Each structure stands twice: as C-alpha cells, then as structure tokens.
Amino acid sequence: MLKDRLELYNELEQKRNSKLLVYVTSDRPNLGTQIASDILSPFTEHLDKIGDTDKITLLLYTRGGNTLTAWTLVNLIRNFCDDFEVIIPFNCHSAGTLISLGANRIVMTKQATLGPIDPSVNGPLNPAIPGANNPNARVPVSVEFVDSYLQMAKSELGINDQKGLSDILIDLTKHIHPLTLGQVYKSKTQIKMLAKKLLANHEIGQEHEDDVIKFLCSESGSHDYTMHRKEAKALGLNIEKPNMELYTCIKSIYDDIEKELELRTPFEPNVLLGNQNQSAYQLRRAIIESVEYGCDVFVSEGTISRQVIQQPNQQQQTTIQDNRTFEGWRQEKLN
Amino acid sequence: MKTAIINTGYTATSAIFDTTAIESPYYETSSIKGTLIDEMKNNLLIVDERIVAKTEISNAEISEEKE
Numbered sequence: 001m002l003k004d005r006l007e008l009y010n011e012l013e014q015k016r017n018s019k020l021l022v023y024v025t026s027d028r029p030n031l032g033t034q035i036a037s038d039i040l041s042p043f044t045e046h047l048d049k050i051g052d053t054d055k056i057t058l059l060l061y062t063r064g065g066n067t068l069t070a071w072t073l074v075n076l077i078r079n080f081c082d083d084f085e086v087i088i089p090f091n092c093h094s095a096g097t098l099i100s101l102g103a104n105r106i107v108m109t110k111q112a113t114l115g116p117i118d119p120s121v122n123g124p125l126n127p128a129i130p131g132a133n134n135p136n137a138r139v140p141v142s143v144e145f146v147d148s149y150l151q152m153a154k155s156e157l158g159i160n161d162q163k164g165l166s167d168i169l170i171d172l173t174k175h176i177h178p179l180t181l182g183q184v185y186k187s188k189t190q191i192k193m194l195a196k197k198l199l200a201n202h203e204i205g206q207e208h209e210d211d212v213i214k215f216l217c218s219e220s221g222s223h224d225y226t227m228h229r230k231e232a233k234a235l236g237l238n239i240e241k242p243n244m245e246l247y248t249c250i251k252s253i254y255d256d257i258e259k260e261l262e263l264r265t266p267f268e269p270n271v272l273l274g275n276q277n278q279s280a281y282q283l284r285r286a287i288i289e290s291v292e293y294g295c296d297v298f299v300s301e302g303t304i305s306r307q308v309i310q311q312p313n314q315q316q317q318t319t320i321q322d323n324r325t326f327e328g329w330r331q332e333k334l335n
Numbered sequence: 336m337k338t339a340i341i342n343t344g345y346t347a348t349s350a351i352f353d354t355t356a357i358e359s360p361y362y363e364t365s366s367i368k369g370t371l372i373d374e375m376k377n378n379l380l381i382v383d384e385r386i387v388a389k390t391e392i393s394n395a396e397i398s399e400e401k402e
Binding site: 030122 | 366367372380
C-alpha cells in the first residue's frame with residue numbers, strides 16, 4: 001500500500017531532485033488493465049496538487065493501451081514541468097514505450113524492457129474470431145501485419161502490376177472491412193507522426209529519430225518484441241543506467257506494487273471463493289500515485305456466488321454468478 | 336442469449352442484465368475487453384466441466400489415502 005512506499009517515494013524524489021508520479025497498469029493474468037482515457041482525470045488531480053515544477057519523474061509499468069491517451073498524457077505532464085523523465089523498473093511496452101519517447105530521458109534497470117509501438121486497430125467492424133461462441137469477439141487488426149501482407153505480395157511474390165495489386169486488395173476486403181483498412185492506414189501514419197513529435201523532447205538528432213521510429217514501428221518484427229537498455233541506447237535513445245543505490249530504491253518500489261496488485265498470481269474466481277459459496281471481492285487493478293495527492297486506484301468490486309445446478313441429464317453444473325457493484329477509479333487519501 | 340467461451344476454463348453467459356443503455360463500441364476504460372474479469376462482469380460463469388472432474392478425482396484419491 002502507498003503508506004508503505006511513501007518513504008521510498010520521498011527518497012526517489014530526493015535522488016532525482018524531482019516530483020514523482022507512479023503509474024502501474026496490472027498485467028495480472030485474467031485481470032489485465034490498459035492505458036485508457038479514463039486516467040486523464042485522476043492524473044490531472046495529481047498534477048494540480050504538484051503544481052508547476054522544474055522536473056517530473058514518472059515511474060511506469062505497463063503492457064500498453066491507447067496510443068492517443070499516451071500522447072495526451074505526455075502533453076499534460078509537460079504542461080506542468082520543463083524536464084520530464086520516465087523510470088522503467090520492468091515492462092513498459094507499446095503505448096508505455098510511446099510515453100517514454102516523450103521524456104527527456106529514460107532510466108532503465110537491467111530487466112526493464114521497451115517494445116514496438118505499431119498499433120492494432122480494434123473496432124466493431126474488425127473481423128469476427130472464427131469459431132468463437134461470443135459473436136462480439138473481434139480479431140485486432142495489426143497495422144504492420146496488413147502492411148507486411150502487401151509488402152510480401154510485392155517483394156516476395158513479385159506482384160507489381162495494377163491488376164494483381166487490385167486483386168489482392170479486393171481479396172483483402174473480403175476478410176477485413178474497407179473502413180477498418182482505412183483506419184489501418186490512418187493509424188500507421190498517425191503513430192509515426194506521434195512518435196516523431198514526442199521524440200522531439202528526447203533531443204537525439206534527426207538521424208537517430210528516424211532510426212528509432214523505423215525500428216519501433218516496423219523493423220522489430222512483431223508486437224511482442226522486447227528491447228533492453230543496451231539495444232535502446234544503441235538505437236540512439238537517451239537511456240540512463242541507475243546506480244546501485246537508485247536501482248535498490250526503484251526495485252523496492254516495484255516489488256511492493258507487484259505484491260499489492262498480485263501481478264504474478266492469476267485471478268481465478270474459484271480460488272477466490274475457496275470453500276465458501278459466496279465471497280465479496282475488491283480487486284486492485286491499476287494505480288496512479290504521488291506524494292502530494294495519494295493514491296488513485298482502479299478497482300473492480302462486487303460479490304461472486306457459486307451454485308451447483310442439477311441438469312436434466314443427471315449431471316451437475318457448477319456456476320459462478322458475478323454481481324459487480326463498482327468498477328472504476330477511486331481516490332484513497334493519505335491519512 | 337449471448338454465450339462466450341473464454342480460454343480460462345469458464346463459460347460466460349448473459350441473458351438477464353440487458354438495459355436500455357447503449358454501450359458505445361469506442362468507449363474504452365482501463366479494463367481490457369475480453370479478459371476474464373471483463374467477461375464475467377454481471378454474468379454467469381459456467382465452471383468448465385473438466386476442472387470439476389479433476390477436482391473430484393483428486394479429492395477421492397486424497398480421502399482414500401486417509402482412510
């Protein structure tokens with residue numbers, strides 16, 4: 001809990017001569033959270049309390065989320081400070097990497113990883129998942145995979161004439177809605193524009209900027225590729241390696257949050273119930289914290305109950321009924 | 336009735352919680368769509384039969400050893 005980490009937060013602020021924000025989205029299996037626009041309001045509250053300051057440090061752990069929220073968050077934080085840095089204790093992928101590009105420097109531990117920023121398009125017009133019983137389940141369309149398909153047709157298969165390319169496009173629209181393909185093209189150009197604008201704060205020069213964008217947008221192969229600090233530095237990013245004292249502080253903060261959010265324990269309703277037939281739950285799924293404004297936590301709250309139903313074919317069916325009473329961000333004041 | 340099989344050993348069904356509110360397909364929160372916690376929201380989870388069977392066998396074996 002925050003009260004256990006407060007001393008470490010103060011220590012980190014002193015070491016970095018900065019005001020600290022901590023943002024963690026849980027990747028606990030079955031309970032994942034993402035960067036989404038509902039964080040902007042709690043972040044504004046924290047920043048208002050911090051006020052205008054010279055430097056802000058964001059300690060960030062995330063698997064990613066909405067790219068435009070990442071863009072907005074960087075601009076929001078930059079409205080409150082001249083110098084913005086990101087500390088990565090472990091995973092900081094996708095939209096998290098995009099946020100990091102908008103910092104003046106990135107402090108990475110040995111185990112810290114960045115990831116590609118090529119987006120996937122998600123929407124109601126995306127293709128349905130073949131064989132899935134849920135009619136609303138959709139396949140995310142990877143912008144780079146669509147591009148790779150077209151590149152493969154041109155360079156590997158040598159299809160370059162108008163008729164051949166036209167046939168490929170018509171065939172593609174049989175599987176992916178034309179509006180989704182339009183969104184793919186828009187996302188592809190938008191992510192490059194966002195990355196370029198954010199990297200301007202990184203001050204690494206035009207040549208390095210182009211290399212970073214090219215690598216993170218397409219040349220890394222797949223969206224689950226991870227990049228450690230040596231590779232990030234070699235690519236030209238402004239990477240700082242923490243000394244042992246700083247590392248110990250960062251690691252202690254991360255370990256305490258990992259324990260609080262139970263990041264390494266899969267969420268299982270059956271395990272939550274144990275031997276009971278009914279259980280109330282409060283699941284902590286993401287946090288935004290600062291010394292000034294305390295803790296904002298994204299929680300799911302409710303009750304689950306187990307029932308065994310006798311089926312007409314003499315078999316028993318076990319069911320778990322969920323009654324969600326609250327889901328969203330909640331402020332926890334410091335005492 | 337909507338039915339969704341989740342790859343976590345549960346099946347979620349929703350039939351009784353429809354409201355007049357329209358859920359915008361573009362509205363996203365910090366909760367990731369498609370995760371178990373999201374799919375089970377105000378739904379009925381059917382515990383996978385295979386998991387129940389395994390538990391029963393396991394319990395039977397334990398009780399036999401004790402006797």
